[in-house]
Amino acid sequence: MEINNVYDESQIQVLEGLEAVRKRPGMYIGSTSIRGLHHLVYEIVDNSIDEALAGFCKNINVIIHQDNSITVIDDGRGMPVGIHHKMKIPTVEVIMTVLHAGGKFGGGAYKVSGGLHGVGSSVVNALSVVCEVEVKKEGHIWKQTFAKGKTTSTLVDIGTTSEHGTKVFFTPDPEIFEEIDFDFETLSQRLRELAFLNKGLRITLTDERDGKNHEFLYEGGIKSFVDYLNRNKGTIHETIYMEGSKDDYVVEIALQYNDTYTENIFSFANNIDTVEGGTHLVGFKTALTRVVNDYAKKFGFLKDNDKNLSGEDVREGLTAVISIKLTDPQFEGQTKTKLGNSEVRGIVDGIVGEAISNVLEEDPQLGKSIIDKGLNAARAREAAKKAREFTRRKSILESTTLPGKLSDCASKDPMECEIYLVEGDSAGGSAKQGRDRKFQAILPLKGKIMNVEKQRIDKMLASLEIRAMITAFGAGIGKDFDVTKIRYDRIIIMTDADVDGAHIRTLLLTFFYRYMKELVEGGHVYVAQPPLFKVAKGKKEHYVYTEKELEETLVEFGGKDSNTDIQRYKGLGEMNPEQLWDTTMNPEERTLLQVHVEDAMAADEIFTILMGDKVEPRREFIQENAKGVLNLDI
Numbered sequence: 001m002e003i004n005n006v007y008d009e010s011q012i013q014v015l016e017g018l019e020a021v022r023k024r025p026g027m028y029i030g031s032t033s034i035r036g037l038h039h040l041v042y043e044i045v046d047n048s049i050d051e052a053l054a055g056f057c058k059n060i061n062v063i064i065h066q067d068n069s070i071t072v073i074d075d076g077r078g079m080p081v082g083i084h085h086k087m088k089i090p091t092v093e094v095i096m097t098v099l100h101a102g103g104k105f106g107g108g109a110y111k112v113s114g115g116l117h118g119v120g121s122s123v124v125n126a127l128s129v130v131c132e133v134e135v136k137k138e139g140h141i142w143k144q145t146f147a148k149g150k151t152t153s154t155l156v157d158i159g160t161t162s163e164h165g166t167k168v169f170f171t172p173d174p175e176i177f178e179e180i181d182f183d184f185e186t187l188s189q190r191l192r193e194l195a196f197l198n199k200g201l202r203i204t205l206t207d208e209r210d211g212k213n214h215e216f217l218y219e220g221g222i223k224s225f226v227d228y229l230n231r232n233k234g235t236i237h238e239t240i241y242m243e244g245s246k247d248d249y250v251v252e253i254a255l256q257y258n259d260t261y262t263e264n265i266f267s268f269a270n271n272i273d274t275v276e277g278g279t280h281l282v283g284f285k286t287a288l289t290r291v292v293n294d295y296a297k298k299f300g301f302l303k304d305n306d307k308n309l310s311g312e313d314v315r316e317g318l319t320a321v322i323s324i325k326l327t328d329p330q331f332e333g334q335t336k337t338k339l340g341n342s343e344v345r346g347i348v349d350g351i352v353g354e355a356i357s358n359v360l361e362e363d364p365q366l367g368k369s370i371i372d373k374g375l376n377a378a379r380a381r382e383a384a385k386k387a388r389e390f391t392r393r394k395s396i397l398e399s400t401t402l403p404g405k406l407s408d409c410a411s412k413d414p415m416e417c418e419i420y421l422v423e424g425d426s427a428g429g430s431a432k433q434g435r436d437r438k439f440q441a442i443l444p445l446k447g448k449i450m451n452v453e454k455q456r457i458d459k460m461l462a463s464l465e466i467r468a469m470i471t472a473f474g475a476g477i478g479k480d481f482d483v484t485k486i487r488y489d490r491i492i493i494m495t496d497a498d499v500d501g502a503h504i505r506t507l508l509l510t511f512f513y514r515y516m517k518e519l520v521e522g523g524h525v526y527v528a529q530p531p532l533f534k535v536a537k538g539k540k541e542h543y544v545y546t547e548k549e550l551e552e553t554l555v556e557f558g559g560k561d562s563n564t565d566i567q568r569y570k571g572l573g574e575m576n577p578e579q580l581w582d583t584t585m586n587p588e589e590r591t592l593l594q595v596h597v598e599d600a601m602a603a604d605e606i607f608t609i610l611m612g613d614k615v616e617p618r619r620e621f622i623q624e625n626a627k628g629v630l631n632l633d634i
Contacts (some may be wrong), residue, residue: 021099021126022149025176028123037177038186040127043120044072044168049194049271051076052201053325057165062191064207068180069130069171078137078164081155090155092133096125096146121168125149127177128170136163148173184212192216196225197271197323222321226254229266230319233258236373237366240359244351248327249344251351253284255320257370261377261456262514263315267322269329269339278332278339280324283348289314291356292370299364301371309374312479316377324348376456383458384478406472407432407442418490419472420528420585421445423504427572427580431494434577435585441488443472448504452511466511475516483518491519492592494528494584496571509595520597529591530575530584534567543583545591 021028029039041062051057057076064070080091087094099122125131126149135142141161145153172180184207191214195203199221205214218224223241230239239256267274267281274281289311296302296309324344332340360367411417419441422428428444435442450463457478460466470477474487493508495501505527512519519525531543533550537557544550554560569575575583584590 021123022176025123025127029127032177034179034181034183034186037172037180038182038190040124040170040172041070041072041182041187042190043124044070044170045191045194046271047120048072048074048076048166049198049201052198053270058200058202060201060203062187062203062205064182064184064187064205064209066208067171068182068209069169070182071167071169073165073167075163075165078135079133079166081135081137081140081142090144092135092142092144092155093151095121096131096133096144097149097151098122122149124168124170127173129173131168131170133169134158134167136161136165136167138164184210188214193225193273194271196222196228196321197268199224222252222254222323225321226256226319229264229321230256230258233260233319235259236317236369237363240356242351242355242359244355246347246350249347250325251280251348252323253320253348253352253355255318257317257373258319260317260453261380263312263318265315265318265320265322267324267339269324269326269331271323272329272331272337274331274337274339276333276338279341279343279345280322280339280348283345284320284322284352285311285315286345287349287352288356291353291360292374295357295360295367296371296374299367301368301375307378309371309378310381313374313377313381314370317373322348380456380458384456384461405444406468407435409441410438414487415489417441417488418492419443419488420492420494421469421508422572423495423501424571424573427494427496427575430573430575430577430580431585432577434579434581436581440585441472443468445504448500449507449511451507452514457515460511460515469511473516473519477515481516481518483516483522483524486519486524489524490526490592491524492526492528494530494572497530497532498570501571513597517597520595523594523596525595526592527595528584529593530572530580531569533569534565534579536565536567537563 025032025036029036029043045060045062048057048060051074052060054076057074059075061073062070063073079095082091083089084091084094087098125146129147131146133144133146139160139162140157141159142155143153143158144151144155174180184205188205191203191205195201195216196218199218202215202217204216205212207213220227220241223239226239236257236259239254241252241254243250243252245251265281265284267277267284269278269280289309292314293302293308297304302308324339326341326344328341330340332338360370409417409419416439418439420431420435420443422431422442422444425444425446428442431442431444445465445468447465449465450460452460452466461470461477472487473491475482475485491512493505495504509520509525512525529545531545532547533544535542535544535550535553535557540557542553542557544553550566554564557564560566572580572584582589
């Protein structure tokens with residue numbers, strides 16, 4: 001399809017008005033939480049990215065100002081400023097004030113688009129107390145202002161220029177959003193991702209609140225992306241990059257195996273993160289499994305009567321990025337992040353199949369490494385299958401020989417049930433006595449559980465503590481995990497507030513994230529917050545959870561003197577059942593931290609750093625994050 005080099009008023013089609021956005025903002029940006037707030041920036045940046053995809057933009061600058069207002073500047077063609085043929089007002093005003101007005105419907109202005117079909121700019125305007133647009137185009141600088149979706153000035157020619165592009169400034173409306181405080185790292189993560197997906201595009205992020213600045217420019221594109229994702233892992237070979245096109249479809253794939261046991265495949269369609277996968281991901285997986293098995297048979301790694309390697313075996317330790325650009329993407333799934341175009345599967349399969357075959361033929365050593373890893377994975381999978389069957393047969397709920405005996409709750413309704421994973425037998429004993437037996441189950445864990453980051457699933461399933469958790473939860477593990485069968489709606493980690501307790505929490509979270517990811521993603525995992533101190537003076541008694549709270553409590557008690565008794569809790573075992581209930585287990589009084597995973601890439605990176613083999617990234621992570629530690633006891 002020919003792309004029209006002209007981007008003007010004739011290409012902007014109007015579909016409907018803007019009234020509903022302020023009434024129901026969640027329909028347009030997902031939520032009015034911090035996530036929705038950041039979505040405003042992405043909407044404006046996506047319009048600049050569309051200019052880059054069309055070949056007209058090389059630089060995008062994002063600035064967070066002191067008051068949490070935002071400026072996004074690009075050097076694309078500049079929004080059209082001529083009078084719109086149907087609306088009879090400047091086209092830039094149509095784009096900013098009318099929902100579904102954009103150059104993404106007719107196919108003339110944009111062959112490929114990642115924005116939400118012209119929704120972006122008008123929605124950001126509707127949800128901002130002030131919004132200003134400056135357009136540099138055809139020798140002029142044009143400016144127009146808006147507020148809460150309405151126009152507040154006419155389009156004015158304010159000067160001359162030889163440059164071109166669009167600058168959008170906006171201040172989010174505090175009446176709409178729960179909080180107006182942009183997170184530099186959240187924005188940085190997404191902008192870095194966009195720079196990887198659009199090689200040669202320079203994106204800068206500047207934070208005027210503290211002077212932070214990040215610049216992203218990757219000439220290697222998604223090949224650099226895979227290098228970045230694997231930078232803290234031991235890799236087996238150089239990153240393989242392949243690209244191909246058919247009709248109006250452009251496919252890019254980069255992949256590299258590492259020495260871990262988990263796969264990380266990230267797929268994108270027109271820069272949109274297709275977290276639920278889709279036809280491009282299916283095409284990639286099908287081709288990779290087929291080609292590796294064909295190669296294994298051809299060169300005798302697999303005998304004629306041997307079973308084929310499964311897709312799971314072939315992908316063990318694989319990091320890959322799949323990026324497809326297409327004219328008319330069809331998204332489906334719960335969150336509209338699953339690519340549905342049926343023809344894409346065959347296109348990706350064909351491109352990947354041919355490219356991987358060539359790579360393996362040219363590099364027999366690489367072929368052997370991949371097949372060896374797959375064969376080891378297959379052996380581990382068989383062993384794990386037997387271990388799973390053993391776990392199902394030998395129910396820990398009825399076993400007297402295994403440690404960490406579960407004290408179950410009376411209720412059988414998962415929605416009202418919760419299970420405490422408690423560090424140590426003494427704390428477990430107190431928790432069992434102090435709990436509400438109707439809905440609270442207790443599973444004491446002996447010592448530190450296995451670091452699953454460094455083990456295959458078969459070795460992991462040999463651990464009694466891990467088997468105890470799997471059986472108690474009742475929802476399986478790994479690929480078999482089914483969150484709908486979970487026996488407890490809330491899984492609560494309760495450890496001491498010291499270094500060992502923090503380590504146990506991290507080990508448990510690593511296990512959940514790697515093998516029961518839906519538990520974390522569904523918000524079922526919590527961390528209990530036991531008190532650090534008990535302050536008593538006369539008849540007054542107060543439990544305190546932080547050092548800061550201790551200072552405030554002492555002021556409240558009239559200062560520290562000889563009559564003030566401060567008890568420092570070194571561990572949960574020091575509390576009697578009644579105290580444990582009052583402070584940490586009573587739903588009316590307790591504080592629970594819900595564990596969230598906002599970004600799969602960031603989570604993968606953190607678990608790799610904290611629990612993987614490389615020491616240097618872990619040291620750097622601890623040094624960078626030490627200042628943010630709230631409770632540390634050494």
